[in-house]
Structure formats: C-alpha cells, structure tokens
Amino acid sequence: MYRDPVESLEPLHHRQAAIRTLRVGMIGIGTVGSGTFRVLARNRADIAARAGRSIELVMVAARNLERAAGIVGDSVALTADAMHVATHPDVDVVVEVAGGTGPARDWVLTAIAHGKHVVTANKALLAVHGAEIFAAAREKGVIVAYEGAVAVSIPIIKALREGLAANRIEWVAGIINGTTNFILSKMRDEGLDFAAALAQAQALGYAEADPSFDIEGIDAAHKLTLLAANAFGMPLRFADAQVEGITALQGVDVACAEQLGYRIKLLGVARRQAAGVELRVQPVLVPAAHLMAQVNGSMNAIMVKSDAAGLTMYYGAGAGSEQTASAVIADLVDVARLDGVHAAQHVPHLGVHAHATNALAVLPRAAVHTSHYLRVPVHALDQIQAIAAGLAERKVPVRQVALAAERPGVGPQVLVLTGPVEQGALDLAVHALQARAEVAGPVTTLRVESLEG
Template sequence: MYLDPVQSFEPLRSRCAPTRPLRVGMIGIGTVGAGTFRVLARNQADIAGRAGRAIEMVIVSARNLSRAAGIVGEGIELTDDPLRVATHPDVDVVVEVAGGTGPARDWLLAAIAQGKHVVTANKALLAVHGTEIFAAARQHGVAVAYEAAVAVSIPIIKALREGLAANRIEWVAGIINGTTNFILSKMRDEGLDFGAALAQAQALGYAESDPSFDIEGIDAAHKLTLLAANAFGMPLRFDDAQVEGITALQGMDVACAEQLGFRIKLLGVARRREHGVELRVQPALVPATQLMAHVDGSMNGIMVKSDAAGVTMYYGAGAGSEETASAVIADLVDVARLDGTPAAQRVPHLGFHANAMNALPVLPRAAVCTPHYLRVPVHAAGQVEEVAAWLGRRDLPVRQVVRASDRPGMGVQALALTEPMAQGAWDQAVRVLQVHPMVAGSLATLRVEELAG
C-alpha cells in the first residue's frame, strides 16, 4: 500500500507543538525573484510538507515598487532598501537574487552578522567574495546556500555534498553555460558562423545585449570555481582559473570536428592531479559517442568522476525563471531543516581536506595534459602528407592526420589529432609550424576532452 509521506506523519505532528514558519526576506524581484515567489505560492503545501514547516515571505526589496506590488500582492512588506531586508528583525533567511558583486556583498555580510541564513543565486558574487562570505557564515553559525548559482535546475551542489559524500572526487567537467551551448549548437546544426549564431541567441533572449560574460567564458568560470570548491574542499580560486571563450571559434572547425567524430562544447573542467588541480574553461572537442556531446541548445550537463561511484552525469535546464526558482526554494527547504546541524557543517567546503588542498596549487596552462586537435591550411592537397611528416619528425604523439572534406571557400586543410601531451610543449610546436612555408594561413588548435572513466 502506498503511504503519502506527508499524510503518514500527520498523527505524529498533531501531538507535537506547531513549528514556527521559516520567515524569508528577498532582495530582488526580477526574473528569478518573481519565479521564486510564484513557485512558493503555487506549491506551498508540498514545500511545507517536505521542509517540515511553512516557508513564509515577509519582506521584498525592489527598485520598482509598483511593479513588485503587482507580483507579491498584499500582506508582504515592500521596500527599496536591500539593507532593510538584510537586517529585518522578523527574517530568518535572506534570499539574494539581485545580482552584482559590490552592494550584494555588503547585503549578505550584513545579514550574516545579524545571524541570518543566506540563499543566493549569485555565482559572480561567490566566485569573487565567497571566501570572505563563507568565513563570516562559519563565524556566526549560519548557512550560505547557493544551488541556483551553478547549474540552475541541476542539483549538482547537493550531489557533491550529499549523494557523493562517500567518494574521493577525481574530476568534475561539464557544459555550465546555456548561452554558449545554444550558440555552438546553432553553428553545428545550421552551419552558422559565430556572429550569426550569437545574433540569433540575442533575438531569442538566450544572450544579453552585452553577452561578454557568457561568450568569454567568465560565467562558466564563476560556476566552475564553486564546483571545484565543493568537489575538492579547496578555497575559491576564481582568479587562478584559465578562461577561454568561444569568440575566436570558426564554423570551419565545428564542421571539421564533426568529420573527425567529435562535437565542440564550451567545457568547465576541474581535475585533481598529483601536484595540483586543473581549473579551466575552454572550447574543446568531445567524442560524439559520449553523452556530453548530445547536451544541446541551452541545456547544461555535468559529469563527475569519483572513486566509488564511478562516472555520474547530471542534465537539466541552465536558465529560466522557475527553473532557477526551483533551486532557490530547494535551498530554503534545506535551511528549514537545519535545526540541530553543527555550525561547522553549514559551510562544508571550507572544512574537509582544507590543509591538504590548500597546499596544492592550481596548475598553470602549460602543465595541463590533454589530446589536441589541429587544423592546418596548406597550399596544395599533397601537403597534407607533409604536415603528417613534419609532426612525426618532431616526435609528437600524433594519432591521425587527414584531409578535411572539401567545402566552398575552405581551401585545403590538414586535420590532426594527438594523444595526450602537455599544453606547453604543444604550444611550442604550433608556433614553429605556423611559420612553415607549406602553411597557407592561421592554424587552429583546440583541446580534446575524452570524459570517460
């Protein structure tokens, strides 16, 4: 017989004193804030049943109070002062969904100093100021929850902190920016160049009018910083991340990757090595036979390799009002269940293995070891074999060299794939090859990521 998990505990609840609602103040009621309010209102009974008590919105700050009034209705205090929310005496937890890294830092630190828990979707804030914010939270014994800051609808922080808690994490890698994934999917499926695909993303609302945080890889690096901290117990090291976007990527290389049996994705990769941690964002070739290659459109996908569980994969929407709200409210439910949890466990990534991981540096770009893709424009078809011979004479671990399929205006292109080798040695070889007389134009090279066990 099926027992409803909420109803089955009603007799026990009736004998216990009623639990006070978790009282929430929210800073910002734009796209994410409005979605959070809608989902809380629509699913309040289910949420309360899972949290063990009601979650009640007390106060909301907004720049446009008349617009906010139309969203929240009556019975909720409205203010244009975020600090009023952060220090409100009747608020237990502050939800920050306004964005930015300056004032938002001050709001959250003010809330923490008042002993209030914090839930935020602000990955840039945490990547830049997270160490300070988490240290303050630890000092005051409150939680900072940020599931919505990383992959929106994918509960990857919970997976790392709870589902994979028994494991030593070896690497985390994934598509963690929906805008760039949409652009790359359009370049592949419709043969568009980067500019045309970006314009389409902007027209459909997937990209901002200033898309630089997305297309330059910065947004993905913010998220990767948080993933690495949770996976390895290391401090937030955003400034040490190697970040490369997709602005220089040519449609020709998207097509050539397909010919070789790969797809190009913008990946964030955090990988534990013997002498350090790789922390990098870059466009890379992924084998078309792997699941990650089939994460298309604006979707996100993350893979984790751990010693006991092996390779696990997580897939879901990387953007959206209610999709983000889902993660924000899941964090509120976790906060509602915190009673009895030791304060030191409320910011877990600052605690475990801290000394060991602090001693390990973020590896420099030159030390990263992966296979590589190379496209060499040459003057004549016979020179494709010359490229192969040149690479062989330099004892580079070449896997294959082939001629690219003929396409209008493409000229003759030699395509090469290597076995894993250090980036520094590969860069040196590419610089020497670039000035060889047989080369008819600029070389293109990308890493290859084979995300297997």
C-alpha cells in the same frame, strides 16, 4: 521502554505544528525572484511537508515598488532598502537574487553579521567574494546555500556534497552555460557563423544585449570555481582559472570536428592531478557518440568521475525563472531543516574547505595534459605528410591525420588529432609548424576531451 509507533504519531504531529515558520526576506524580484515567489505560493503545502515547517516570504526589497506590488500583492512587506531586509528582526533567512558583486556583497555580509542564513543564486558574488562570505558565515554559525548559482535546475551541489559524500572525486566536467551551448548548437545544426548564431540567441532571449560574461567563458568559470571547491575541498580560485570563450571559434572548425566524429562544446573542467588541479573553461572537441555531445540548445549537463560511484551524469535546464527558483527553494528547505543544528553540520556551505591551508595548487596552462585537434592551412593537398612529420619531429604523438572536406572560399586544410601531450610542448610544436613553408596561415588548436573513466 517500548513505545508503539502509532501512539507516537500524535505527539510528533503536535511537535511539528509547534515549529515556527521560516521567515524569508528577498532582495530582488526580477526573473529569479518572481519565479521563487510563484513556486513558493503554488507548492506551499508540499514544500512545508518536505521542510518540516512552513516557509513564508515576508519581505521583499525592490527598486521598482509598483512593479513588485504587482507580483506579490499585499501579502508581503515591500521596501526599497535592501539593508532593511538584511537587518530586519522578523527575517530568518535572506534570499539574494539581485545579482552583481558590489552591493550584493554588503547585503550578504550584513545579513550574516545579524545572524541570518543566506540563500543566493549569484555565482559571480561567490566566485569573487566567496572566501570572505563563507568565513563570516562560519564565524556566525549560519548557512550560505547556493545551489541555484551553479547549474540552475541540476542539484549538482547536493550531489557532490551528499549523494557522492563517500567518494574521492577525480574530475568534474560540464556544459554549464546555456547561452554558449545554444550558439554552438546553431553553428553545427544550421551552419551559422558565430556572429549569426549569437544574433539569433539574442533575438530569442538566450543571450543578453551584452553577452560578454557568457561568450567569453566567465560565467562558466564562476560556476566551475564553485564546483571545484565542493569536489576537492579547495578554496575558491576563480582568479587562477584558465578561461577561453567561443568568440574566436570559426564555423569551419565546427564542420571539421563533425568530419572527424566530434562535436565542439564549451566545457568547464576541474580535474585532480598529482601536482594540483586543472581548472579550465574552453571550447573542446567531444566524441559525437558521447552523451555530453547530445546536450543541445540551452540545456546543461555535468559529469562527475569518482572512485566508488564511477561515472555519473546530471542533465537539466541551464536557465529559467522557475528552474532557478526550484534550486533556491531547495536551499530554503535545507535551511529550514538545518536551522538550529550545529554549524559543522551545515551541508550547503563550504565549511572547512573555505579556509583550507593545504590547498591544492591550480596547474598552469602549460602543464595541462590532453589530446588536441589542429587545423593547418596548407598550400597544396600533397603536403599532409609533411605536417605529420613536422609534429613528430617535436615529439607530438599523432593519432590521426586527414584532409578537410572542401568548403567554398576555404583552401586546403590538414586536420590532425594528437595523442595526450602537455600544452607547453604542443605550443612549441605549433610555433615550429607555423614557420614551415608548407603552412599557408595560422594554425588553429583546440583541446580534445574523451570524458572517459
């Protein structure tokens, strides 16, 4: 029977009003947790309208209860015991923003065992223990959502799983660590060496006192692992990723890249090939005119190449309290909408991908096929052709050869851009080149990414 839409509004309003508030328990009230509390409170009405029901923070676990009380006031129950949040019957969803991979794993698995949904911004936890966590969530029929774990303000997980759901993803590549991007920007713009740029990042709060996870590429590899799982339906393979940070990067190479028309970025790349998936993080040369090369400071950007949509790019802040809170609350909205829906429809977590049996292999380093940049110290300027000939002898395609601009304290340098070649073949060619009489020191190599379709 036909029903006038206007007449149906009032009953629908009553039905929505009857939906119970989603009750949130949060573990951790640091940078991300405090931002989440503020944004939930400030935008309460808008969030409820978009979620279809109210979302309320009812309990917080914190090490420093006095500090926590100063943030949340007396409107939220406080406890020093994270397990109390994970098991409390009045908590529907647990937000884990304390970090780490040890206790956090136990809290999350306990929450899942008690039938609670989980939202986390903890990329290390998921990269290391994700397979176990997602399997437990699938068995209990609950959601594990983690948008804030990958690119903070950029909704890239939603883009991959929802906006690009019709597509076969070919590759994902991104600047997914704000600290290293800030350091590389300073090295290029101000001519700083790595140590000076890192010290500036630490002074401004962009880098931790111990910046190892960032500058060694580990943080980016954690995030890339999650991106690849969503893009290709493969299990989490962090242990198989090729990870190289920026600690060995020299200012001379940043300058030489600029001379050749490129900029150096720490890039995470997950690329589907016939034999498997490239899963790698390393500093690479990107054409200076490319949009990715214009991503500076602590900003993040991710490109996706898919068969139907083609190239798409996503840009936003790579760090920040409320920026991360934005992603955490977006996940809470998903939970509010999907709570009670059949588990197979739970978009945020990996679902069947978490236990794929026909998983794509991760290609070994030697099999990765890209163009390369070489900086070869030589004894004299007239030895440029000898270097090109030495590479040609080893079947390395040479696209461009140039002399580096003179720099104080740096001897003659030959710069080479190769065509695409397997890493294993290039390694052999560089080893042979290193033994030539013309070569005056270690040969530096970096990959080159065109980021074209």
